[in-house]
Amino acid sequence: xxxxxxxxxxxxxxxxxxxxxxxxxxxxxxxxxxxxxxxxxxxxxxxxxxxxxxxxxxxxxxxxxxxxxxxxxxxxxxxxxxxxxxxxxxxxxxxxxxxxxxxxxxxxxxxxxxxxxxxxxxxxxxxxxxxxxxxxxxxxxxxxxxxxxxxxxxxxxxxxxxxxxxxxxxxxxxxxxxxxxxxxxxxxxxxxxxxxxxxxxxxxxxxxxxxxxxxxxxxxxxxxxxxxxxxxxxxxxxxxxxxxxxxxxxxxxxxxxxxxxxxxxxxxxxxxxxxxxxx
Amino acid sequence: xxxxxxxxxxxxxxxxxxxxxxxxxxxxxxxxxxxxxxxxxxxxxxxxxxxxxxxxxxxxxxxxxxxxxxxxxxxxxxxxxxxxxxxxxxxxxxxxxxxxxxxxxxxxxxxxxxxxxxxxxxxxxxxxxxxxxxxxxxxxxxxxxxxxxxxxxxxxxxxxxxxxxxxxxxxxxxxxxxxxxxxxxxxxxxxxxxxxxxxxxxxxxxxxxxxxxxxxxxxxxxxxxxxxxxxxxxxxxxxxxxxxxxxxxxxxxxx
Numbered sequence: 001x002x003x004x005x006x007x008x009x010x011x012x013x014x015x016x017x018x019x020x021x022x023x024x025x026x027x028x029x030x031x032x033x034x035x036x037x038x039x040x041x042x043x044x045x046x047x048x049x050x051x052x053x054x055x056x057x058x059x060x061x062x063x064x065x066x067x068x069x070x071x072x073x074x075x076x077x078x079x080x081x082x083x084x085x086x087x088x089x090x091x092x093x094x095x096x097x098x099x100x101x102x103x104x105x106x107x108x109x110x111x112x113x114x115x116x117x118x119x120x121x122x123x124x125x126x127x128x129x130x131x132x133x134x135x136x137x138x139x140x141x142x143x144x145x146x147x148x149x150x151x152x153x154x155x156x157x158x159x160x161x162x163x164x165x166x167x168x169x170x171x172x173x174x175x176x177x178x179x180x181x182x183x184x185x186x187x188x189x190x191x192x193x194x195x196x197x198x199x200x201x202x203x204x205x206x207x208x209x210x211x212x213x214x215x216x217x218x219x220x221x222x223x224x225x226x227x228x229x230x231x232x233x234x235x236x237x238x239x240x241x242x243x244x245x246x247x248x249x250x251x252x253x254x255x256x257x258x259x260x261x262x263x264x265x266x267x268x269x270x271x272x273x274x275x276x277x278x279x
Numbered sequence: 280x281x282x283x284x285x286x287x288x289x290x291x292x293x294x295x296x297x298x299x300x301x302x303x304x305x306x307x308x309x310x311x312x313x314x315x316x317x318x319x320x321x322x323x324x325x326x327x328x329x330x331x332x333x334x335x336x337x338x339x340x341x342x343x344x345x346x347x348x349x350x351x352x353x354x355x356x357x358x359x360x361x362x363x364x365x366x367x368x369x370x371x372x373x374x375x376x377x378x379x380x381x382x383x384x385x386x387x388x389x390x391x392x393x394x395x396x397x398x399x400x401x402x403x404x405x406x407x408x409x410x411x412x413x414x415x416x417x418x419x420x421x422x423x424x425x426x427x428x429x430x431x432x433x434x435x436x437x438x439x440x441x442x443x444x445x446x447x448x449x450x451x452x453x454x455x456x457x458x459x460x461x462x463x464x465x466x467x468x469x470x471x472x473x474x475x476x477x478x479x480x481x482x483x484x485x486x487x488x489x490x491x492x493x494x495x496x497x498x499x500x501x502x503x504x505x506x507x508x509x510x511x512x513x514x515x516x517x518x519x520x521x522x523x524x525x526x527x528x529x530x531x532x533x534x
Contacts, residue, residue, distance in 0.1 A: 178366055184361040186380035186431070191384065201370040239429050277370045279413035 065247040070254065073247035082236060087255065090232035095151055096224075097156025098218045102211055105161040109168025114191065114199065119169075126165075134159040135224050142228065152225035152232065159221040160214040161245050167210020171203035196211075205278070208271050215267055219260050280310040280334070280349075280434065280467055284522050286342030288325075288332055301492035302328055306342070308486070308495075312349065312434070315461060317467045317482035321473050321529070326362050326471040333359055333469065334437060339464075349434050352388045354384050358435040359428025363443050365420035367412040371419065374408040380431040390472065398430035399423070401460060418449035425431040425457070429464065440473065451509075454481060460503060475525075479518045480507060487521055489528045497524055 016035050029235025054061040068116035077083040112118050132154050145151035147262050179198050231250050290427050292300040302325045320326050331337040346357060367376045378393040398534040399405050402422040412420060419517055423442060428436055458481060463466055472478050478485045479501060489495040499517055
């Protein structure tokens with residue numbers, strides 16, 4: 001039942017019946033629990049080093065507050081109501097920017113992908129606009145919308161739009177011609193029928209990958225868009241840093257990481273449900 | 280049931296002196312209802328293109344084609360097409376793949392489902408209706424493709440080298456299943472293949488296409504009653520004759 005395996009690997013000591021354990025410990029696949037343990041160890045080591053650096057006086061705590069100081073700062077920030085306000089404002093910018101940018105980008109990408117003429121028509125405009133980073137639009141965002149949530153949303157939309165536009169465009173152009181011929185052969189000859197029955201489902205994998213990239217990009221844009229004064233996470237971080245309240249800056253950095261992680265996990269769950277037909 | 284007169288097809292080709300390549304010239308064919316016709320020829324001769332013209336996927340340059348229908352086309356389509364690759368939609372279950380051609384015919388969801396399951400039962404895959412295409416073997420996928428073509432209840436079943444990508448054993452069993460389906464459903468079948476033995480085993484008539492542009496080089500009627508033996512002497516002799524003809528044409532510069 002137990003083939004030769006090193007005794008110091010508790011996880012590897014329980015092979016499935018009939019499964020051979022490779023002789024080399026390097027090749028042996030660690031068990032799930034084993035791997036979780038290593039991941040946890042990594043986090044602990046990271047926190048320990050972080051804690052040690054300011055405590056040993058290598059860096060002044062005001063420049064890098066130790067992780068043990070963060071929960072207290074977080075509690076204070078929540079108690080004052082600032083955290084909740086900032087999160088709700090930022091989430092509002094995030095969601096609006098994400099929805100408008102994604103829907104617009106996917107729609108524009110799909111349409112352009114379906115029409116060679118439209119692709120030619122837009123090709124040089126796209127080439128000119130695409131390399132301009134979202135932040136470069138900040139002056140115009142302020143001139144057009146003032147220092148308002150609309151300006152922040154505008155910046156986020158721009159970042160998300162291009163990601164989804166190119167993902168959808170590429171996905172639609174990569175749709176197998178043979179599948180379109182199949183649609184013709186079975187009576188689905190109109191463009192809307194082909195779009196619904198072939199193009200969108202065939203392109204869905206790449207479109208969803210673009211959406212997911214956009215989820216991350218939008219968080220980055222949120223901070224950038226709020227740094228110029230629109231109320232939210234980014235603005236709160238700027239205020240804190242100007243007072244050298246670095247612990248509060250870290251509270252918001254951690255908050256963003258947490259929200260991004262949650263959104264991404266939720267997205268992956270939905271995607272896996274949608275793409276369950278994949279081998 | 281189908282009358283094709285002087286059909287010609289050319290594709291634009293800037294490299295050729297007259298700006299086009301003629302693929303098919305003066306093709307004539309008359310198919311009786313319920314007939315099993317095999318069209319053989321070397322790869323690239325234009326057999327598949329011919330099927331696409333008959334299916335209306337590619338318009339011909341000249342010639343006429345009439346397609347007599349038995350009864351009304353309500354809830355049906357004039358033909359079903361089976362490709363060499365099964366060409367199933369990976370995001371649809373087997374059942375939904377078979378129902379693909381039934382959509383847009385004004386049938387209720389329940390009716391579409393019933394007809395899809397009926398067609399799946401015809402090819403012996405009733406128990407696989409809820410599977411995804413990637414869960415099937417190559418032979419099963421091709422049977423689903425046949426079920427999809429049969430589901431639209433066509434008079435004409437067109438098959439473009441449908442068993443070309445399968446292993447020999449699966450191919451033989453699918454050939455027999457096809458003959459059985461043909462007997463039970465009394466469809467007219469237009470079957471394109473480059474496998475002369477397959478053509479001789481399956482069809483009532485074998486049409487040899489060769490040359491560039493392709494023209495009909497011979498037509499043989501096979502009277503042998505079914506079920507036929509795969510090692511039937513007369514069939515073997517005919518297959519050899521067709522093969523000789525084809526190699527003569529190729530040697531003689533006819534291609």
